[in-house]
Amino acid sequence: MPKIPRILVIGDGTAGLNFANKIRRLLPADDAFVTLVGSSSRHYYKGDGFLLPFGYKKPNESYKPVDFLLDSRVEHIRDTVTGIRVNDRAVITRKRTLNYDYLVIATGAKLAYEMVPGYLGEAKHFYDFEHSMELRGILERFNGGNVVIGPCEVNSPCPPSSFEFAVLLDQFLREKGIRDKTSIKYVYPLEKAFLLDELAPTLEQILRDSEIEIVTGFEVGSVIQKNHELHSKKGDSINYDLLILVPPHRGQDFIADSGLKNVNNFVTVDKNRLNPEGHDEIFVIGDAADLPIPKAASAAWMQAEYVVKEISHRLGKMMIGSTYEGDVGCTLYAGRGLGMTVYFNYEKRPLASKPKRFDYLLKKMESDAYFSAIARGMI
Numbered sequence: 001m002p003k004i005p006r007i008l009v010i011g012d013g014t015a016g017l018n019f020a021n022k023i024r025r026l027l028p029a030d031d032a033f034v035t036l037v038g039s040s041s042r043h044y045y046k047g048d049g050f051l052l053p054f055g056y057k058k059p060n061e062s063y064k065p066v067d068f069l070l071d072s073r074v075e076h077i078r079d080t081v082t083g084i085r086v087n088d089r090a091v092i093t094r095k096r097t098l099n100y101d102y103l104v105i106a107t108g109a110k111l112a113y114e115m116v117p118g119y120l121g122e123a124k125h126f127y128d129f130e131h132s133m134e135l136r137g138i139l140e141r142f143n144g145g146n147v148v149i150g151p152c153e154v155n156s157p158c159p160p161s162s163f164e165f166a167v168l169l170d171q172f173l174r175e176k177g178i179r180d181k182t183s184i185k186y187v188y189p190l191e192k193a194f195l196l197d198e199l200a201p202t203l204e205q206i207l208r209d210s211e212i213e214i215v216t217g218f219e220v221g222s223v224i225q226k227n228h229e230l231h232s233k234k235g236d237s238i239n240y241d242l243l244i245l246v247p248p249h250r251g252q253d254f255i256a257d258s259g260l261k262n263v264n265n266f267v268t269v270d271k272n273r274l275n276p277e278g279h280d281e282i283f284v285i286g287d288a289a290d291l292p293i294p295k296a297a298s299a300a301w302m303q304a305e306y307v308v309k310e311i312s313h314r315l316g317k318m319m320i321g322s323t324y325e326g327d328v329g330c331t332l333y334a335g336r337g338l339g340m341t342v343y344f345n346y347e348k349r350p351l352a353s354k355p356k357r358f359d360y361l362l363k364k365m366e367s368d369a370y371f372s373a374i375a376r377g378m379i
């Protein structure tokens, strides 16, 4: 009897769950073993980092048990990956060694606070559940002052997040009746308010309409805790009462020793095929990949869709293979109860809709669509 190939997925976040569920539904059990390795017991919807700090969402609506989201026909190994031996086609975890015919790396990014001296213990963020809840407590007690918001780097997952958080904070403070007691400064490393040229003027106008001061060319260097000062790499400084900084991100440590080419532990891949050089049997999807597009959940599940088709094709289950064209589409909070949707790919420059109430409501309901369809690999 021919050997049944093993598709091994490492990382049980957005990309890993979407991919594992999708390929399991497509391929009958006789065609492939699908194994997912990850140590999370519950899966948090990171987009709710925009809502939890303002009390716009109940905390227990933002996560679901991984086993509830994962197709029961996927083998789920609760473990942590510590290494990959690409020449042996083996993944090493804390407890075992797992062989694969196809490997899908979906281990995302980690927060790298150590890149900014003084960050820990002082700056706040909304990039995971615990820190979003910490901010919720802080904002409940907040009575006004100087708030400084911005990203430490421009290429962190969800690049517009500091902009979105700033305009939501403006909305929240107006609702709370303390906007006139608060100044909001938006700091950004580039000489424009956002990295995509097509969007920057619109976002700058929205920030100005929300009476948010824009400080461009401010590359975060360090936090001087005792003076409540944020310093740029050039030596400029800004005072704050509340500092909200998206931390730098890096790929997982085990990538460094895997022999796979990488930039800051993000795996370098062919941008259309998502394979690391010399390894057609390995695919990298989601935040773990170094690609010339922003890191986003919407990019991750479109990458997963491509890899599902490509592996199925290689296993003789699909007539034609496909490529990934760099598609990304996401809806942004655009201030004053509005939202806007942006779409682009490697070829098409970004196209954005006008800010609309409908897009705001769509974005607020995103977690429902996420848990019922996206994480389950239905789309």
Ligand SMILES: Cc1cc2nc3c(=O)[nH]c(=O)nc-3n(C[C@H](O)[C@H](O)[C@H](O)COP(=O)(O)OP(=O)(O)OC[C@H]3O[C@@H](n4cnc5c(N)ncnc54)[C@H](O)[C@@H]3O)c2cc1C
Pocket: 010, 011, 012, 013, 014, 015, 016, 037, 038, 039, 040, 046, 047, 048, 049, 050, 079, 080, 081, 082, 106, 107, 108, 109, 126, 127, 128, 157, 158, 161, 252, 254, 285, 286, 287, 288, 295, 296, 297, 298, 299, 300, 329, 330, 331
């Ligand atoms: C506040 C916020 C808002 C966002 N809003 C949007 C949005 O509106 N639209 C959008 O498209 N994107 C958005 N994003 C980005 C999006 O959440 C990420 O791009 C997406 O989660 C990436 O998915 P991933 O699977 O690559 O990484 P993750 O979802 O982070 O999953 C990685 C998984 O790998 C596991 N893992 C890591 N290391 C190991 C190891 N050694 N062994 C085993 N498992 C491991 C982790 O535990 C985790 O489960 C937002 C992000 C944030 C923080």
